[in-house]
Amino acid sequence: MLVVPERLIAGLMGPDEAFEAVAEVFRQTAGGAARNFPVVREALGGGRQYGFKSGMGPGALGVKAGGYFPGNAARGITNHQSVVTLFDPETGRPEAMIGGNLLTALRTAAAAAVSIDALARPGARVLGIVGAGHQAAFQLRAAARVRRFERVIAWNRTPERLAGLAAVAEELGLPFEAVPLAGMREAEVIVTITSSPAYALAAAHVSPGTHLACMGTDTIGKQEVEPALLGAARVFTDEPAQSVTLGEAQHAVAQGLLDPARIVPLGAVLTGEAPGREDPDQITLYDGTGVGLQDLAVAARVLALAKARGLAIPVEI
Structure with missing residues (x-):
């Protein structure tokens, strides 16, 4: 071996x-x-x-x-x-x-970047990041490789931890700003990367046409975004079975806000078997559960x- x-x-x-x-x-x-x-x-x-x-x-x-x-x-x-x-x-x-x-860390960030590349509006210029842990820097670097962002905004429960993310943005030559959650309405792409048991990002914090890559929920009980957001969005995932049992979709499905049949495997978009974004004002959401x-x-x-x-x-x- x-x-x-x-x-x-x-x-x-x-x-x-x-x-x-x-x-x-x-x-x-x-x-x-x-x-x-x-x-x-x-x-x-x-x-x-x-x-x-x-x-x-x-x-x-x-x-x-x-x-x-x-x-x-x-x-x-x-x-x-x-x-x-x-x-x-x-x-x-x-x-x-x-x-x-x-x-x-690399494959998690890569999965989010694949979803951004496939589903975000081509002209997206503002990247939002919710979370500032170890994985956040990888997410920022990977996202910046697939869209020509002009600005990065971010929120974290402990704002002082955003300093590390700000340093990565500076390294990439991107202006950085810490914002309240309501400030995420300025973002055209939002990556959530937390390990929270209760959502922070609400539907009211997301503007029409935004693409979200929700990367932190991989266990029963975790939750990053308001279930109503999935009910209103076109939802994609890496593994539908995981999405409804331990991914971000678990909460929206349990509350009857999301029909599991509406969840689209992202791979089907890449192969042309399923459409991706269908309208510039459509909210798209990738539920990244992480797969073997x-x-x-x-x-x-x-x-x-x-x-x-x-x-x-x-x-x-």
Whole structure:
């Protein structure tokens, strides 16, 4: 078996490679060539979450194990901890173990960027971000690669944490402004990336024609936006089964505001099987629940690059 440790990932995988790998996963799932397996997700207490995401695609079989541990920041390590294990789909033999922390951040941001590229209005110039945790900077960088934004606005429950996001915006040459939630009406694209159990962004905070990428809800009970917003929007997702059970759509569906049959797999838009945005004033919303196949795709890309450069470490098990 080969090992690609976390310390090597940054030198092997960047936003462009992650975008390409994740976009291909969307297309494969839409065409039936790949499928995600049911998620196992457990609460450990104290805000800790642990679970498994897995799937199988062309030449790929594997699982990501890991979760969210909110006390880690005080220990000097990231709150999200994970590892991806790849198996030979024919024999089941383990092929590789790959550090999953940076890969999770890159693939999550890439999925949001794919949705923005496919669904946001071409002339969108103002990007809004709700949340300022570790993942927010990745979201800003990825979004800026698919639209020529002229300004970034952001909100966070603790405003002082926005300083890090402001620094990333400056690095990208984009003016930055902290705004109240009502100020999000100026945004034409909004990315929500929080771990909240109660929504902050309300329907009244979103203007017609906005595209939202809701990336933080991946567990039963989490919630980032008002359910009425999904009831009024055209809703897309990575995995419909996850969207209605543990994604942002869980609340709108439970309240009878959203028919699950209305949720469109984003991959179907990429392959031309389903329409995307149908009107300039339509609100579109991508419910990014995070799927195992995305983890496997970026891990497989990293493994190939590591093998080509002689960086994969062989171990006997």
